[in-house]
Amino acid sequence: MYSFADIFSTMRYHLHLLLQHFPFVLMHVAALLLAWRCLRRGYMQCCRQMPCMRCAERTEQYQQYLLIVMVLISLLLSLALFYSLRITLYLANDYVYMAGVLLGWRRGWPVMLVAILCTACRAYLLGSDLIWQVYILLDVLIYYLIGSVLHKMLYLGLEDFSWNEILFVCVNKVMVSLVSAACWVLLMQDSWFAGFNILLFRLIAWPLVSLPVIFLLLIILSSDYRQCRTHCYG
Known part of the structure; x- marks a missing residue:
């Protein structure tokens, strides 16, 4: 079993590793902002030209395209960092989670499908073993299903998101990570050491990567939707 010293040592290791590679996290943030700026221009033009009744439909398409991109x-x-520097950093599941939260089960499935294909391709190229491939594909489904449940629980449109809803989405993202880590423990019952390492990483280190990205995504998308409604209803 782990002692407290082992737990704190593992936590320090994960945090040190994350801080060491944090510039590469910023690359994902920069990519998000660049993709957002490119897609936002066309979205705002459509908001000015389309009938007001189609504003929500166009917004869902815009969110779907941004998440797929x-x-x-x-x-x-992820592949570039792995092959050049042997760094493993992959944020696709965070966008799958957001597809569930923002679009729901019926409209967010294209994002989930693209993520499953990308994850399978990545696992094949990186030479992952079979049990790990099964787990990471299951991981995509877990993120999407729980995100879709939260979509039903919120009962709010994106334009009505307040700080409370944003905090709710971020906190539940941590809970999704814990559920995912627990599934790994169940799959690898003979290797609880690896499962506990994943659990600590998902609880302590990974939120420092995923929560800022999710927070930024919610802020910019809710702001865009409010602006689109302003154009529609003048």
Whole structure:
């Protein structure tokens, strides 16, 4: 079993590793902002030209396209970092989670499908073993399903998101990570050491990567939707 010293030592290791590679996290943030700026221009033009009744429909398409683009960018950055520097950093599941939260089960599935294909491609190229491939594909489904449940629980449109809703989404992202880590422990019952390492990483270090990205995504998308409604209803 772990002692407290082992737990704190593992936590320090994960945090040190994350801080050491934090510039590469900023690359994902920069990619998100670049993709957002490119897609936002067309979205705002449509908001000025389309009938007001189609504003919500166009917003969902815009969110869907942005999340799919970010899944693809995350795959490319992940492969580039792994092959050049042997750094493993992959944020696609965060965008799958946001697809569930923002779009729900029926409208967010294209993002999930693209993420499953990208994750399978990444696992194949990185030479992962079978049990790990099963887990990471299951991981995509877990993130999407729980995100879709939260979509039902919020009962609010994106334009009505306050700081409370944003905090709710971020806190539940940590809970999704814990559920995912617990699934790994169940799959690898004979290797609880690896499962506990993943659990600590998902609880302590990974929120420092994923929560700022999710927070930024919610802020810019809610702001865009409010601006679109302003154009529609003048």
